[in-house]
Amino acid sequence: MSATVNSDRKPVVVNGGPRAGEAQAARRERVLVSVQWLQENLRTPGVRVVEISVDTKLYAAGHIPGAVELNWNTDLQDQVRRDIVSKEGLEALLSARGIVPSDTIVLYGDHSNWFAAYAFWLLKIYGHADVRLLDGGRARWLSEKDGVQRPLTTEVPAVRPSVYTAHPADTSLRAHLVDVLGIVHTRSAGLVDVRSPDEFTGKVIAPPGMSETAQRAGHVPGAVSVPWGRAVNEDGTFKSDDELRELYRTAGINLERPVVTYCRIGERSSHSWFVLRHLLGVPDVRNYDGSWTEYGSVVGVPIER
Amino acid sequence: MNHTTRVYDSVLDLLPSEENPSPLVRLNRLAPAGSTLYVKLEWLNPFGSVKDRAAAEMIADLEAQGALRPAGQEGDGDAGRGIVEPTSGNTGISLAGIAAVRGFPMRAVVPAKVPEEKRVFLKLLGAEVDVVADAMCPLPGSEDGTIGLAKTHARASSERYAMPNQYENRANVRAHQRTTGPEIWRQTEGKVTHVFVSLGTCGTVTGLSTYLKAKNPAVRVIAVQPSAGHAVPGLRNTSELAVSALYDRSLIDELIEVDHRLAYATAVELAQREGLLAGPSTGLILAGAQQVAGRERVGLGVLIGCDGAFKYAQGFAAELARQDEQTAATGGLRQAQPHVAV
Incomplete structure (x- = not known):
């Protein structure tokens, strides 16, 4: 992807000039921290670090000092019906980890923060004010390419339990099957499929070896393919706002209109949801967490390949 | 000999x-x-592959640096200091074989696609084995996956493991x-x-x-x-x-x-x-x-x-x-x- 955004090479002016650039920088600062910032703030009161990795062996093998863990499978999902964790469930999780609503929660994980982004989405649904992602995630912390070896520990921090009270779920951040079917018929929102190209075209139902799958392969009619990984640089950090904006525009997504993201089980799409909602500031972005494992199994819904 | x-x-x-x-x-x-x-x-070769060469050279280097210690050398309960390495199997088997002879611990981090036989050989030689799911849509050059987990062990448990890192170790070439x-x-x-x-x-x-x-x-x-x-x-x-x-x-x-x-x-x-x-x-x-x-x-x-x-x-x-x-x-x-x- 080219770093040059304007084909006519005029200075980039997005949303009205230099002030907009400042607004963008401020927007990033509210939701992203760098490895340098985190290393300097590991002991700052009110900063709580949480690891959520796809590979749940990683936390025990070694984590950022002071970090607690959330398990994407057993903690963040309802364990009986297919749903996100309930408000009460989330309150219990955060209370047990000694987190309070005024804390700055810094999330990180493997695969450029897939499930960290999912947790970010979930925490926003339940109204936590200050949540941020570690830009580049766990791999960026591990990387020594900048000549710095950052600490990892196997020590699990002792925490004093708190009483965490969450807000009622903000349903405007989440799309359900019925919403997606509505969009298929009315095209009232852009649909972004963030899975790999082979999943989008229906060559495979799911990547090899994945246990969560669907009955049929393909994509939701009208969806465009923007694989999640195109939003990040080689080191897993997010691309610049201009590059990201161009990425979605080129794919045919109108950023002035509502957008819905989906993938297979809702984690990679949380990553793209984060990009659209919190880096680019698109006002109405919803994550369809039912994603292909739901849509691709429903009887009678239209599918494109 | x-x-x-x-x-x-x-x-x-x-x-x-x-x-x-x-x-x-x-x-x-x-x-x-x-x-x-x-x-x-x-x-x-004694442990069954071309990787015996690189493994022997990398271990000789670490031993020369005093980076490895057999279990029990510093008394009962001393787990020793050994090796953790991301491997598709053969390097791990060679390292585990040498580690078994020398008496230091060995931990192999392998991708899930590694044949079951190799996992068995690793365990047969006394290695601990971590299996990492293959990435769904991996980024090229990413430090996730086997390399990420092995590096994590090496850094968080540096008193227990050194990581030769066959992908960067010049001893691999020298061998x-x-x-x-x-x-x-x-x-x-x-x-x-x-x-x-x-x-x-x-x-x-x-x-x-x-x-x-x-x-x-x-x-x-x-x-x-x-x-x-x-x-x-x-x-x-x-x-x-x-x-x-x-x-x-x-x-x-x-x-x-x-x-x-x-x-x-x-x-x-x-x-x-x-x-x-x-x-x-x-x-x-x-x-x-x-x-x-x-x-x-x-x-x-x-x-x-x-x-x-x-x-x-x-x-x-x-x-x-x-x-x-x-x-x-x-x-x-x-x-x-x-x-x-x-």
């Missing part, structure tokens, strides 16, 4: 060297007419400069014209090419790589080589890509027509060498036979079943061997 009587004080005395080279065996049926091909039987290159030169009496290798960490190709080209710049080093989407354990297509710092394109005269499905098919031929129990990567290399020999005369070609067939029983079972099905479908006539078209 005495290489004539072959009586040794330790299995480690069997590690290959110029004085104790791995055997070169000529192909009498599978070499195209006019060309001479030899396979270097790396599976006869082949010191042993594989000189062995080939001596065994062929300097007459080697071509060497055929595969690419993984690239330690083999970089090391032996450096040595042989210094002896004779006309030696052609040809790297055979599987076509994209391959399932040949331990090998990488150059599009996946971002993770290896040891890859040096200038030391490779030619890169040829071979249909990855030929790896097992050609290894079956090696077994059935030459009696060589080689693994699939050797099959792939032979398929590449046959391509080259069909186009130019290979005066004296040496193929690196990376490892043996034993660790791929399930892969071979699938290949033989496929061939049986094909035979049945063609009315009992054995299909012409697929690689012969050159």
Whole structure:
């Protein structure tokens, strides 16, 4: 992807000039921290670090000092019906980890923060004010390419339990099957499929070896393919706002209109949801967490390949 | 040690060297007419693969630095300090074998696609094994996956593990400069014209090419790589080589890509027509060498036979079943061997 955004090479002016650039920088600062910032703030009161990795062996093998863990499978999902964790469930999780609503929660994980982004989405649904992602995630912390070896520990921090009270779920951040079917018929929102190209075209139902799958392969009619990984640089950090904006525009997504993201089980799409909602500031972005494992199994819904 | 009587004080005395080279065996049926091909039987190394060389060199380096300590050396309950390494299996098995002899701990981090047989061998040699799910849509050069978990252990438990990191460790290259290159030169009496290798960490190709080209710049080093989407354990297509710092394109005269499905098919031929129990990567290399020999005369070609067939029983079972099905479908006539078209 080219770093040059304007084909006519005029200075980039997005949303009205230099002030907009400042607004963008401020927007990033509210939701992203760098490895340098985190290393300097590991002991700052009110900063709580949480690891959520796809590979749940990683936390025990070694984590950022002071970090607690959330398990994407057993903690963040309802364990009986297919749903996100309930408000009460989330309150219990955060209370047990000694987190309070005024804390700055810094999330990180493997695969450029897939499930960290999912947790970010979930925490926003339940109204936590200050949540941020570690830009580049766990791999960026591990990387020594900048000549710095950052600490990892196997020590699990002792925490004093708190009483965490969450807000009622903000349903405007989440799309359900019925919403997606509505969009298929009315095209009232852009649909972004963030899975790999082979999943989008229906060559495979799911990547090899994945246990969560669907009955049929393909994509939701009208969806465009923007694989999640195109939003990040080689080191897993997010691309610049201009590059990201161009990425979605080129794919045919109108950023002035509502957008819905989906993938297979809702984690990679949380990553793209984060990009659209919190880096680019698109006002109405919803994550369809039912994603292909739901849509691709429903009887009678239209599918494109 | 005495290489004539072959009586040794330790299995480690069997590690290959110029004085104790791995055997070169000529192909009498599978070499195209006019060309001479030899396979270097790396599976006869003590822990079963070419990786014994890099493992021994990397461990010697760490021991020289005082980085390794046998368990119990500092009293009861001392777990020692050993090795953690991301590996597709063979390097892990070689490291685990040496670690078992030396008495220090070994932890191997392997991707889920590694054949079950290799996981069993790792555990058989006393290694702890972490299996990492293969990434769904991995970023090239990412520090996630096996490398990420191994690095995590090495950093968070540095009192227990050192990580040799075969993808960056120059000892991996030095091993082949010191042993594989000189062995080939001596065994062929300097007459080697071509060497055929595969690419993984690239330690083999970089090391032996450096040595042989210094002896004779006309030696052609040809790297055979599987076509994209391959399932040949331990090998990488150059599009996946971002993770290896040891890859040096200038030391490779030619890169040829071979249909990855030929790896097992050609290894079956090696077994059935030459009696060589080689693994699939050797099959792939032979398929590449046959391509080259069909186009130019290979005066004296040496193929690196990376490892043996034993660790791929399930892969071979699938290949033989496929061939049986094909035979049945063609009315009992054995299909012409697929690689012969050159």
